Amino acid sequence: MVAYVCLLQEGISNIPKFIEKAIENKYSVVATSINANMLPFEPQESDPTYPATVLGALDWNSKVIFTLSDVNVDSPNAKLRAYAKEVLLREANWAEHLQHSGNVMVSLRGPQNENLAAIVRSKTKGNWLIRVPITNPELATFEHRKDATEEDIAKAEAIDPWSWWNNLRLAVDHNPKVKVVIELNDSDRPCKETVRRWLGEPIEAIIIPSSLFIRNRSNYAVLKKEWQIIIGHFIAVRANIIISTNPNDNALNQYADYLNKLISENTDCHAINSYEHVLEIPLQPLGDNLDTYTYEIFEADPVKYKLYQNAVQAALLDRVSDNEAKSKLTVIMLLGGGRGPLARAVFNAAELAQRKVRLYIIEKNPNAIRTLSYMVKTLWANKDVHIFSKDMREFNPPELADILVSELLGSFGDNELSPECLDGALKLLKPDGISIPYKSTSYINPVMSSVLYQNTCALPNATAFDCGYVVLMKNIYHIDEPQALFEFMHPNREEKIDNTRCQVLKFTAKKNCVMHGIGGYFDTHLYKDICLSINPLTHTPGMFSWFSMFFPTQPRTLKEGQTVSIKFWRCVDATKVWYEWQVVDSPEDWEHHNICGIGYSIRLWTE
Amino acid sequence: MVAYVCLLQEGISNIPKFIEKAIENKYSVVATSINANMLPFEPQESDPTYPATVLGALDWNSKVIFTLSDVNVDSPNAKLRAYAKEVLLREANWAEHLQHSGNVMVSLRGPQNENLAAIVRSKTKGNWLIRVPITNPELATFEHRKDATEEDIAKAEAIDPWSWWNNLRLAVDHNPKVKVVIELNDSDRPCKETVRRWLGEPIEAIIIPSSLFIRNRSNYAVLKKEWQIIIGHFIAVRANIIISTNPNDNALNQYADYLNKLISENTDCHAINSYEHVLEIPLQPLGDNLDTYTYEIFEADPVKYKLYQNAVQAALLDRVSDNEAKSKLTVIMLLGGGRGPLARAVFNAAELAQRKVRLYIIEKNPNAIRTLSYMVKTLWANKDVHIFSKDMREFNPPELADILVSELLGSFGDNELSPECLDGALKLLKPDGISIPYKSTSYINPVMSSVLYQNTCALPNATAFDCGYVVLMKNIYHIDEPQALFEFMHPNREEKIDNTRCQVLKFTAKKNCVMHGIGGYFDTHLYKDICLSINPLTHTPGMFSWFSMFFPTQPRTLKEGQTVSIKFWRCVDATKVWYEWQVVDSPEDWEHHNICGIGYSIRLWTE
Incomplete structure (x- = not known):
């Protein structure tokens, strides 16, 4: 899941050497013209070309992004259009031949991309990377104008690169093999909302032109703070980085070092990230019995149980005065004890508050009961704790509770049916009892x-x-x-x-x-x-x-x-x-x- | 894809310690009783048990195979049957709780397993490992008897462990989560055909009882040659190894060393093995244009092109005598040149045979032509070679061929339509010309x-x-x-x-x-x-x-x-x-x- 840094240069005649140079300078991928246009359509012995065999198939796939010729297949001129289509198809075919599932990159230059969309639809063996400027400098004049007419707005849209991309994306029906590559531009820094909107798009990479770099006091190539923040947002949503520069640039390794550092600073490597964008069916702890794997993930949360502990501690202190501390017993019922994390929080809270508690743990999952029983026998051997293997809605308590503690909430709050469960547990609660949460x-x-x-x-x-x-x-x-x-x-x-x-x-x-x-x-x-x-x-x-x-x-x-x-x-x-x-x-x-x-x-x- | 070696022992009271011991002795997995039967159905505080928390969820999943109690859910006695079912369900539930997608192992002891099959069908969150003896010693008396009656055969089947497994497998509808574990037995070495038949089954592992080991001259635990061969067959089909022994055995590391060595000797690690059992739609080189990735795999074959070279060389020597060697030109047409491997074989053959050849390469894939053109310009600059970007069935040759060379065969011979292609190319061949292959x-x-x-x-x-x-x-x-x-x-x-x-x-x-x-x-x-x-x-x-x-x-x-x-x-x-x-x-x-x-x-x- 770590992003790649890619070197984009044009005018490259020897791709393997270019890759070598890039790797020496700490880039793992290169981007350059496919150069299929050096061949006529019916090749003869004497044609200048490069053979597929200069690289192995794995390298073609994993190390090269091909930039396609900047021809306009949506030109209003029929002849230009036909020629452009020939060129683009030839290049796409050659890319398909070289790359089993590789990447070709094509630029959008305006709002009209219907013919391009048709070509993309017909050729999605590999990924299409759609290169668009992050903003159009012309557009700035339209922003924040309250008096804009309908016509003004239509005009603004026609020059908004996001709209170009959006039309293409709709025309290829959100095909996941079509991704966007966003090109930054040193003449125009985008506003926050523009950046935020791009973050909802399927971003393959951002292109950083070398002109975006400035020199710091040690004469090292760095980016301004404002650009660092913008680029950091893109890295956080897993965008890769493409550095665009010219073949004579000799600060290549400085850019790569800088970006690799920025990537490591902005990449969140938590194990839980393997779930990114995975659509999970919500748990049904009421309908199903949770397993050890699920309990273990929940128990690992570093914040939640501390806040529960604080809440129980505050409630104990409010309900039992210092004078009553030794005499008054607070009955707490834990509704859904799992493997014990909330029970631990309750005992910690009681200890910190120096209040006497009796804890009833009600748990409907018989497998969790096994673990709870063990804890009662060992960790909590000297506590006033009682386990009941029951659904809380069917539990008849030996006494009523002062405090009900539960963690029955799902991602949407009530979606694991905490209202129904807690309503069913009302009979367990004293008339002046409270619920945590309330x-x-x-x-x-x-x-x-x-x-x-x-x-x-x-x-x-x-x-x-x-x-x-x-x-x-x-x-x-x-x-x-x-x-x-x-x-x-x-x-x-x-x-x-x-x-x-x-x-x-x-x-x-x-x-x-x-x-x-x-x-x-x-x-x-x-x-x-x-x-x-x-x-x-x-x-x-x-x-x-x-x-x-x-x-x-x-x-x-x-x-x-x-x-x-x-x-x-x-x-x-x-x-x-x-x-x-x-x-x-x-x-x-x-x-x-x-x-x-x-x-x-x-x-x-x-x- | 490297197999695991598992240590199976019963009478284990502390699973984490057992895992430690196994890992010290170079086993990566353990198998032992789930011991859920130590609990009554309605657990109370005082029940003896072990909690889920003694191991992390990942370890429960990846390091433990649970052996279930040897109870007979298909007993003719209704009471015993009901009790056995309770026990087995309780154990399966506990295993499901501990193992998100783990393994439970259950033994077959006879032909009647209908109730077991029903339980297995209802509980396939994890894998069911069905333990069966590789042969039944009683069965030996039935083998190779030509005079067996129908009744004899039915009786033999009833005691054939493969039939037990087969009935269960059919009853669970070939569920891929139900796999077989085959137990070797020092009293009865199976015949070749019995071993071969097991190789067609979904084998999770074989169990090797420690009694199968003998001592060599250095007093080291080893297996007899005959057993090595049998076990090697199972390892070759990716069976894992379970060593079954008693808790006092002190040769554990010797068994593990021995088996790890046997595994590395019998495991075929060719990169191409990632394709094992993957059902691929056959290529259609006639209907589709092959890509660089596919060509590259074919070109890597170390044997095929050498045999083609031998064939062309032999044909050249037969058709052109030593006297004619300098004067007589053999026209060879390569039907489907790809990226050139057969052309290389032809040139090598001509050089070895010291015969003059003119090579026409006909190739319908325009992308392959790019690479061929380059080769003609560089490697073959001084050869008499001519490329044609054509379908062989539509090619009009400048002259007729003495030899047609082609590699149009698929896995089923004619399934890439070599008959149709070569029939269409007949017009390219002199009346006395030949085809390689013929x-x-x-x-x-x-x-x-x-x-x-x-x-x-x-x-x-x-x-x-x-x-x-x-x-x-x-x-x-x-x-x-x-x-x-x-x-x-x-x-x-x-x-x-x-x-x-x-x-x-x-x-x-x-x-x-x-x-x-x-x-x-x-x-x-x-x-x-x-x-x-x-x-x-x-x-x-x-x-x-x-x-x-x-x-x-x-x-x-x-x-x-x-x-x-x-x-x-x-x-x-x-x-x-x-x-x-x-x-x-x-x-x-x-x-x-x-x-x-x-x-x-x-x-x-x-x-």
Whole structure:
């Protein structure tokens, strides 16, 4: 998963030597013209050319990006168009011959790319890297003008390189073999939102022209702080680096050193990154029994259990005065004990608060009970602790609890059915008892993410667009900021509890973009102001127990300033809970997803 | 792909310590009882047990095979049956909890395993390793008896461990998560055919009891030559090794050293092994243009081009006497020049024979022509060589050829349409001219191979059973020896050429087995007795250019001595060639595969 640094130079006559030079200077890949145009169509003995055999097939594949000729297959001139098509096809054929699954790079120079799209569609044995400038300097004059006319806006779009890419991407139907290569430009530094939007695209690489480098006091080639930050964002979403320079440049190794360092600084190497963009079906701890592997991942979170401990400690101190500390026993019930991490947090809290506690651990997974039993016998041999192998909704307690402690929340808050479980456990709680957590809130926003859309399309099941997924998102653009959706309070002492919900939230696109789905998050209040959050705006630092949710929609282009109203339902019947979602907007409503839980629902009981 | 050596011991109370001991002695995996039976069903605080946390999830998964209790879920006694089922389910649940995708091992003790099969079907999150003795000593008395009655045979089957496994495998529908572990036995060495039959099964491992080891003169634990050979066969099909011994054994490291050495001696590490059991759609060099990657693999064959060179050399010496050597020019046409390996063979042959040749290279792939042109300009600058970028069937030669040289053969001989191509090139040949090769023959036989059947089932297309595949076969049992199927002679100067064929061949099962499909092979005569063969009976040593073919059938159990008649068709129409196949046998015909080329046909022209 470590990015490559590629050397792009033109005017290369000897590719193997070029590769040698690049590797000596710490580049692992080269990019250069394919030079298939040196041959006529019907080759004769005397034609100048290079043979396939100058490199092995593995090297052609892994070490070379071919830049195709800068011909315009969408020229208004029919003759030029036909010639350009011949050239491009010939080059693509030669690349296909040399590279079993390699890379060709082609530049977009304007909004018209229909013929190019047709060629790309017909030739996707390898990857197509679509080279576009990160901004168009002409475009700057259009930005931030409130008085722009319709015509102005259309004109601005025609010169916006993102729109060029977007039209091509739509014309090739989001084909995952077509990726974007974004070219930086020393004359025009993009604004934040422009950079953010590119981060939602399938980026193969960014091109850094050598002219972007300046000299520091030691006469070493470096980048300005502003560029470092921009490039760092791209590296964080796994973009590779292409340094574009001329054949006489003698600072090659300085660029490579600098970028390799920048890559190592901006690459997040956590083991959990193997899950990036993988669409996972959410766990159903209620319907299924978790295994050791899953428990182990959760238990490794360095932040979550500390915050639980703080919450229990604060509650104990509030509920039991110093005077009562030796006499008053606090009964805590742990709803879902797993393999013991919350129990440990409770015991730590009691010790720090110097309060007496009795802990009942209720756990429905008989396999986890084995491990808990062992802990009771060893680690907790001198504690006042009692294990019950039961579903909390069916548990008859020997006494009532002062505090219920649970960690029943999923990535979307209530999606592992904490409301239903905690409502069912209300009978375990004293009238003045409390629940930790006492509130959970889900959040949503519209997002652009080509890779999540592609991964949804790649799923084999027909209802792939009717499922919410748990996913570690990197390549994503937040079209607008998340807003609160559903809220649940615990304990819920209402007479008639209704855990169904329905809400419409309105968002505004900050830029032209494509909406691929809805991001889902949650936050929860454990006790007073002690919170856990995976809402991107307030994410608890260092906590990795929960990835985000992704609810796919069919892709549609949104205009800057356009509003999108997302309607979201939480539905409940006797056996299951499910969500439905739909964009309800002018001019017309979009698809209604997961009607009646057709693709995804959460079981209320173990089968 | 390197096999593991596992230490199997019972009576282990501390699994982490057992793993430590095993690793110290150079075992990478351990096998021992799961010991879930130490717990009652409703665990209480006081139950003796071990917690999941004694090992990390990765270690549970990768370092431990759990042996399940030897209880009989198929007992005729209902009470015993119910108890056994409870025990086994409890153990399987605990294993599922500990191992995300681990291994449990269960022993077969007799022919009745229906209830076990039901449990296995319901619990295949991890792998089930089915432990069976390689032979049943009782069975020896039944072997090779010609006068056995029906009853005798039924009785023999009931005590044949392979039949136990086969019934279970059929009952779980060839589930790829159910594999066999074969236990060797010092009292009974299996015959060759018994070993061969096991090689067609999905073998996870073989168990070697420590009692199989003897002491050599240096008092070192070794295996007898006969056992070395048998174990070597299993290692060659990627079986892992389990050493079964008692906890007091102090020669553990000697066994591990010995087996690790045996593994390295018997493991074929050729890069091409990454293709093992991968079902590849056969190449269509006529319909598609090959790429550099494919050419490179073919060119690397160390044997094939040497034999071509020998053939051309012999032909040149036969056709041109020493007296004519300086004056007589032999015109050779290379039909399909690729990137030049056959041209090199021709020039080498001419030099060795000291005969004058003119070489015309005809090649229809324009990309290969680029490389050939370069070779003509450099390596062959002083040769009499001429390249034509043409389909041989459309080529008008400047003169006629004495010798046509071609390598148009696929894994099934004629399946890359060499008959059609060479017939089309007949007009290029002088009346006394010859073709190298001058004959090709395809061969077939019935085969058992669970893994190939499983891989066919795993293909997404509905016509997976109507396709012939190219495959590097390892885990395979030849039910009977291959027989010649279709023969083609070149040049074919018949007035009306008919390249369709139909033939029925009769085979006899040497042992009870399951037929999963038909193996396909070929041999070809280049010149006189210079041959290339991939027929397993006569395979040219060291030649790896061609894998075998596999034509799937639906699995059916065959009885020892049962005959199977395989009917095979080669069909031709205006645009394509295809094969059909069917077992036509009493009591009734099996499925007729690939009718009208529904799943697989070979195009006669580039699209």
